[in-house]
Amino acid sequence: MIITKTKExxxxxxxxxxxxxxxxxxxxxxxxxxxxxxxxxxxxDEYIRDHGGYPGFLGMYDFPNSLCIxxxxxxxxxxxxxxPYEEGDIVSIDCGVYMNGFYGDHAYTFxxxxxxxxxxxxxxxxxxxxxxxxxxxxxxxxxxxVGYAIQKYCEDHGYGIVRELVGHGVGRDMHEDxxxxxxxxxxxGKKFKEGMVIAIEPMVNMGTRRILQLPDGWTILTADRxxxxxxxxxxxxxxxxxxxxxxxxxxxxxLGIESNEEDAFRAKSLVL
Ligand code: MG
Ligand code: MG
Numbered sequence: 001m002i003i004t005k006t007k008e009x010x011x012x013x014x015x016x017x018x019x020x021x022x023x024x025x026x027x028x029x030x031x032x033x034x035x036x037x038x039x040x041x042x043x044x045d046e047y048i049r050d051h052g053g054y055p056g057f058l059g060m061y062d063f064p065n066s067l068c069i070x071x072x073x074x075x076x077x078x079x080x081x082x083x084p085y086e087e088g089d090i091v092s093i094d095c096g097v098y099m100n101g102f103y104g105d106h107a108y109t110f111x112x113x114x115x116x117x118x119x120x121x122x123x124x125x126x127x128x129x130x131x132x133x134x135x136x137x138x139x140x141x142x143x144x145x146v147g148y149a150i151q152k153y154c155e156d157h158g159y160g161i162v163r164e165l166v167g168h169g170v171g172r173d174m175h176e177d178x179x180x181x182x183x184x185x186x187x188x189g190k191k192f193k194e195g196m197v198i199a200i201e202p203m204v205n206m207g208t209r210r211i212l213q214l215p216d217g218w219t220i221l222t223a224d225r226x227x228x229x230x231x232x233x234x235x236x237x238x239x240x241x242x243x244x245x246x247x248x249x250x251x252x253x254x255l256g257i258e259s260n261e262e263d264a265f266r267a268k269s270l271v272l
Contacts, residue, residue, distance in 0.1 A: 001177055002169060002176070002177050002178055002190065002193065002196060003169070003171055003172070003176055003177075004193055004194065004195030004196055005171060005195045005196075005197050005236065006195065007238075009102070009171070010195070010197065010236045010238065010245070012099075012100045012101065012102050013102045013103075013104065013170075013171065013197055013234070013236070013245055014245045014267075014270075015099060015100060015102075016053065016097050016098070016100065016102045016103055016104035017097075017104035017106065017234045017245035017246040018104070018245070018246070018247070019048060019051055019052075019053045019097045019099060019104060020095045020096065020097045020104040020105065020106050020234075020246060021104075021106070021246050021247045021248070021249070021250050021251075022047075022051070022250050023044050023047050023048055023095050023097070024093060024095055024106070024108050024248075024250065024251050025249075025250020025251050025253060025254050026043065026044075026047050026250075026254075027040050027043065027044060027093060027110075028108075028110065028250070028251045028254035028255055029254045030043060031085070031091060031110045031112060032085070032112060032113065033084070033085055033086055033087045033112060033113055034084045034085065035084065035085050036080075036081070036082045036083060036084050036085070037067070037069035037071070037078070037080035037081060037083070037085075037091070038080045038081060038082050040067060040069060040080065040093065041065045041066050041067045041069065041080035044066050044067050044095060045058070045065075045066040045067075048066065048095075048097055052099060053097040053098060053099040054097070054098045054099065055067075055096065055097065055098075056095075056096025056097050056098045056104070056105060056174060057094070057095075057096040060096070063077075063079075063218065064079060065079060065080045066095075067080060067093055067094065067095055068092075068093070068094040068107075068218075069091060069092070069093050069094075070091070070092040070094070070219070070220075070230065071083075071085070071089050071090065071091045071092070072089055072090060072227050072228075073221045073222045073225040073226060073227055073228060074092070074219055074220065074221045074228065075092075075162055075165070075203050075205070075211055075220040075221060075222060075228040075230065076092065076094060076107075076165060076203055076220050076230055077094075077218045077219055077220050078092075078218070078219045078220075079216060079218050079219060085112045086112065087112060087113035087114065088112065088113060088114065088115050088116065088119075089111075089112040089115075090109050090110065090111055090112065090115060090119055090122075090123065090227055090229065091109065091110045091112060092107060092108070092109040092110075092228070092229065092230040093107060093108060093109075093110065094106070094107035094230065094232065095107065096174060101172055102171060102172060103170055103171065103172075103173070103174045104170075104234060104245070105170055105174055105199050105232065105234060106199065106201075106232040106233055106234055106246045107201060107230050107231060107232035108231060108232075108248060108251055109123055109126070109127075109229040109230055109231060110251075111123065118206070119206075119227055121157075122159065122204065122206050122227060122229050123229050125153070125154060125157045125159065125204070126154065126159075126202055126204040126229035126230070127229075127231045127261075128153065129149070129150045129153045129154050129182075129202045129204065130150070130200060130201075130202050130231045130232070130233060131261055131265075132149040132150060132153050133146045133147070133149050133150040133182070133200045133202065134146075134200055134233060134235055134242050134244070134265055135149065135242065135264075136148075136149045137192060137198065137200065137235055137237060137242040138192065138237070138240060138241055138242055139192065139194065139237070139240035139241070140192075140240075141191075141192050142187060142188060142190060142191050142192065143178055143179075143180060143181070143184065143188070143189030143190045143192075144184035144185045144186055144187060144188035144189040145184070145186055145187065146167075146180055146184070146200060147180070147181045147182055147183045147184025147185075147189075148183075148184050148185060148186045150182045150183070150200075150202045151182060151183040151184065154182075154202065154204050159204050159205060159206060160204070160205035160206075160207060160208050160209030160210070160222075161182050161183050161202070161203075161204060161205075161209055162182065162203040162204070162205060162209055162211055162220075162228075163181070163183060163209060164211060164220075165203055165211075165220065166179045166180055166181040166182065166201075167179070167180030167181070167182065167198060167199045167200045167201045167232070168180055168198065168199050169196065169197065169198050169199075170197055170198065170199045170234055171197055177190075178190045178198075180198050180199070180200055180201075182201070182202045182203065182204075192237055193237065194237055194238075194239075194240065195236070195237060195238075196236070196237045197234060197235070197236045197237075197245065198234070198235055199232055199233070199234050199235075200232065200233055200235060201230060201231070201232035201233075202229075202230070202231060203228060203229075203230045204228065204229050204230075205222045205224075205226060205227075205228045206222075206226040206227050206228065207222060207224040207226035208222065208223050208224045208226075210222070210223035210224070211223060232246075233245075233246045234246040235265070238267075242265050243265060243266075243267050244262055244265040244266055244267075247262060247266070247272060248261075248262065249262070249272045250272075
């Protein structure tokens with residue numbers, strides 16, 4: 001069942017989403033060679049609690065940590081460990097917050113120092129596909145329109161779209177209906193409705209779309225061990241159009257990056 005949100009509920013969800021966004025911004029400054037994901041996990045856990053939230057992933061389905069951190073060939077659901085990052089690594093960080101009865105949930109794949117041109121392209125294309133998907137989350141469209149836009153763009157670049165893991169509705173539960181696959185057919189699937197809030201999250205592999213799971217029961221990695229990227233936003237359908245509840249603004253501020261990628265989807269009233 002799809003649970004639409006009132007304007008008031010969407011404002012509360014924006015607060016949860018923005019705490020995730022600020023947590024990722026705080027982490028952006030810390031990511032460099034020699035740093036471990038356990039260190040980042042500890043920083044994020046403290047930051048979220050200090051700002052009135054609870055780490056949304058901690059204990060969910062018995063997940064042991066506050067962040068899912070998935071370097072290089074890991075796709076998602078990586079468990080933080082004490083392996084130091086090296087120059088040229090990429091690190092996908094997925095962060096959840098529970099606050100005021102609602103979840104925020106989004107992700108960004110960071111480069112550790114300088115990455116190869118090939119890997120930089122994977123990050124660029126995956127992130128661009130996220131915004132192409134967001135563009136399709138509008139009145140009159142259906143779930144398949146979002147998936148199609150993401151799949152088409154990424155496959156045109158020769159990348160593999162993970163099928164087994166998908167985006168989702170988000171609200172009082174971290175995972176609500178409907179599922180939002182990163183592949184699909186135009187005009188198919190559930191129809192979008194005013195007040196829906198979803199997490200769109202392309203998981204894109206440089207090589208094969210096939211994945212494996214480590215014996216830890218969590219970590220998903222590419223079958224060919226080539227790198228994988230993951231970007232995620234929380235988006236509400238407001239006045240028939242997609243409105244971002246999350247932002248990468250804090251990441252870009254921390255890294256000194258200029259970007260207008262979110263401008264078309266940002267609430268006019270929002271002051272960051
Ligand atoms: Mg997520
Ligand atoms: Mg998600």
